Amino acid sequence: MRRNIxxxxxxxxxxxxxxxxxxxxxxxxxLTARREDRLKALQTELTGQEGLSGTTVVTYRLDVTDHEQVFEVFRAADAELEGGLHRIIVNAGIGKGTPLGTGRFDANLExxxxxxxxxxAQAEAAMELFRARNAGHLVFISSVAAVRGLPKAVTTYAATKAAVGTLAEGLQLELLGKPIKVSAIFPGYIRSELNEHVANTPFVVDTEVGVRAMVAAIEAEKxxxxxxGWPWAPLARVMxxxxxxxLRRMI
Known part of the structure; x- marks a missing residue:
């Protein structure tokens, strides 16, 4: 069991x-994020639940765009938990973006x-730890938006998620048959703060339901x-x- 995540x-x-x-x-x-107050609230929620008294939950404030801090936090977290980190989930992301050429390069750059x-940077820091012990599970959270180039405000977002998927696949090819495992998870439309402003989202599921599918895929180390899986596995093939x-009529 990869207990430390x-x-x-x-x-x-x-x-x-x-x-x-x-x-x-x-x-x-x-647990890492920029908003330390929310991390602390989540830590309190988790450690206060009945039956979770033996579970360790620690938090670090982390801005993933501060690359030096990424390495510092990953190393510190690895040293803090007995046995080190067994699984690292590269999940942090944003959904900003505007059509190219409309004066908002700043949003697309961010x-x-x-x-x-x-x-x-997170993959580099994670792989440094995993290569040192020749073990670990690195998980990239991409998106079904990575399957094809998408228009307007989603163009840059889709391109970044495609890049994440390609990064994962390159590592998988390198590590094929070795103890370090790499997973790429492509969530469909799962309700979250990232997409709460988007109207008429097809096939959207509640956060708990969607994440349950994500966690099952991660635990299976797919x-x-x-x-x-339904409807996104067949839809991805069609897309x-x-x-x-x-494609324009589908999206």
Missing amino acids: LITGASSGLGAEMARQFAAKGHNLV TAETNFIAAL AKAYVP RLAPLPL
Whole structure:
């Protein structure tokens, strides 16, 4: 059992719900995010639950775009928990973005820096720890938006999530047959703070339901998983093959 888990972006949304569900399964947790007050509230919630008295939950304030801090926090967390970190979930991300060429390069740049460059820093820091002991499970949270290029405000976001998926696959190829495992999880539309402003989201599921599918795929250490499996596994295949005129009608 990979008992000790670090989750970035754990102060809200999918990250916070993953923390709740992993804690319920008896995992020790390191929770990181920028909003320390929310992390502390989540820590209090988890440690105060009946039946979780033996579960360790520690928090670190972390801005994943501060790359030096990423390495510092991962190393400190690895040293704090007995046995070190067994699984690291690269989850932190944002959903900002605007159509290219409309004067908001700043929003697209922030999205690219947070969702991909920061994910690269987290992967570097995680793999440093895992290579040292030749063990571990690195999990990247991508998105079904990674399957194809998407228009307007989602263009940059989709590109960053595709890059995250490719990063995961490159590591999987390198580590094939070795003790270090790598997973890429592609959530469909799961209700969270990231998408609460989006209207008419098709096939959306509640946070608890969607994250339950994510946690199951992570625990199974699947190399690649679209979650929830229905309808996103077949839809991803259709999206991947659809010609652009058809894809535009689908999204």
